Every structure is written in structure tokens, then in C-alpha cells.
Amino acid sequence: MLNITRQGVYYKNNAFVPVQDGPAAGLPSRSEAKKGTMAWSILEAHNTSGSMDSLAIKFDAMASHDITYVGIIQTARASGMKEFPLPYVLTNCHNSLCAVGGTINEDDHVFGLSAAKKYGGEFVPAHQSVIHSYMRERYAAPGRMILGSDSHTRYGAYGTMAIG
Structure with missing residues (x-):
């Protein structure tokens, strides 16, 4: 069966858990969760501005x-x-x-x-x-x-x- 999810989810304990805007069920908030992604870590490592709200990217x-x-x-x-x-x-x-x-x-x-x-x-x-x-x-x-x-x-x- 295919389920359509129209919101962000975490995968925890073999199940998809909806993302909450506040801490729930031991999960980070949405704003904290994005900081744990590969994309965030690459952008952060390549940002020369000092602010993740105003990126100045250097490429390899x-x-x-x-x-x-x-x-x-x-x-x-x-x-x-x-x-x-x-x-x-x-x-x-x-x-x-x-x-x-x-x-x-x-x-x-x-x-x-x-x-x-x-x-x-x-x-x-x-x-x-x-x-x-x-x-x-x-x-x-x-x-x-x-x-x-x-x-x-x-x-x-x-x-x-x-x-x-």
C-alpha cells in the first residue's frame, strides 16, 4: 500500500513519525532536525559568511x-x-x-x-x-x-x- 504524507517525517523504530514543531517523543524540532542533514553540513562547511541565514558559498x-x-x-x-x-x-x-x-x-x-x-x-x-x-x-x-x-x-x- 502507498501512503502519501504531506508533511515532514522522521524514520524511527521502523516507522515514519510526523515532524512536530516542538520536541515530541524524543525527536528534535524541525529547525534542529535540518541541522543534522548532509546538505546542512556541506553548506555550513562551505559558507564563508559566518551566518547560515546569509550564505556566501565557496566551491571546491x-x-x-x-x-x-x-x-x-x-x-x-x-x-x-x-x-x-x-x-x-x-x-x-x-x-x-x-x-x-x-x-x-x-x-x-x-x-x-x-x-x-x-x-x-x-x-x-x-x-x-x-x-x-x-x-x-x-x-x-x-x-x-x-x-x-x-x-x-x-x-x-x-x-x-x-x-x-
């Missing part, structure tokens, strides 16, 4: 692929960037030297390689790896935080908070 690594990295790097350069502030992986797994809309985009790859050399990033050549596989194998680990430039950067199964 970031990644982008050949559809997005040209614009990202050009924006960073225009903002005065002199080097990548953390490990930055540039993969070439989306427009891999093929005709897309009648254009050949090897110039994007040359730009990515030169930017990685100039600013200190990691360049993954075309046909070597997909952004997600590379980041999972190289940077995802429990308690880490990764920023990616696409909508499906996620490594929660590894205990990594990744935002894309």
Missing part, C-alpha cells in the same frame, strides 16, 4: 563544457579575472568537432585550451570524457561542493553537493 571545483565555457570565461576575463580561483575543468563533450548548425566549432576548443593554459584550468580534449563522468571520477567525494554550468550537474549519490 567547477566545470563547464564547450557549449558554455567560452561565454563564462569571457565574462570572467571582462570582470578582471587573472586566474581561475579554484580547480576549473573545461570539457569538450557537447560540440565535439562536428558540424552543428552548419558551423565547425574547433575554434571554441582552441579557445578553451588556451584559457586553461593561461588561467590554470584542466582541459579535457574532445572525445576523451563527458563532463559528468570526469567530475564524478576526479572531484566528487563526500562533503565536497561543485559548481557546474549545466542543468544536470549532480553527484548526491557520492555525498557531493553539486549545483548546475
Whole structure:
């Protein structure tokens, strides 16, 4: 049988117990319970503001692929960037030297390689790896935080908070 629960629950003694706003049945309050989650501990460890109400997050690594990295790097350069502030992986797994809309985009790859050399990033050549596989194998680990430039950067199964 399937039961739909429209409120938060704890799992205790082989049963789901509804979350209460105050201490009940030896369970923490809702506001205390969230502090015991993996997400809270990762955010807290990566917050530089000193306040969990106003986060200022530092990431362990970031990644982008050949559809997005040209614009990202050009924006960073225009903002005065002199080097990548953390490990930055540039993969070439989306427009891999093929005709897309009648254009050949090897110039994007040359730009990515030169930017990685100039600013200190990691360049993954075309046909070597997909952004997600590379980041999972190289940077995802429990308690880490990764920023990616696409909508499906996620490594929660590894205990990594990744935002894309």
C-alpha cells in the first residue's frame, strides 16, 4: 500500500513519525532536525559568511563544457579575472568537432585550451570524457561542493553537493 504524507517525517523504530514543531517523543524540532542533514553540513562547511541565514558559498571545483565555457570565461576575463580561483575543468563533450548548425566549432576548443593554459584550468580534449563522468571520477567525494554550468550537474549519490 502507498501512503502519501504531506508533511515532514522522521524514520524511527521502523516507522515514519510526523515532524512536530516542538520536541515530541524524543525527536528534535524541525529547525534542529535540518541541522543534522548532509546538505546542512556541506553548506555550513562551505559558507564563508559566518551566518547560515546569509550564505556566501565557496566551491571546491567547477566545470563547464564547450557549449558554455567560452561565454563564462569571457565574462570572467571582462570582470578582471587573472586566474581561475579554484580547480576549473573545461570539457569538450557537447560540440565535439562536428558540424552543428552548419558551423565547425574547433575554434571554441582552441579557445578553451588556451584559457586553461593561461588561467590554470584542466582541459579535457574532445572525445576523451563527458563532463559528468570526469567530475564524478576526479572531484566528487563526500562533503565536497561543485559548481557546474549545466542543468544536470549532480553527484548526491557520492555525498557531493553539486549545483548546475
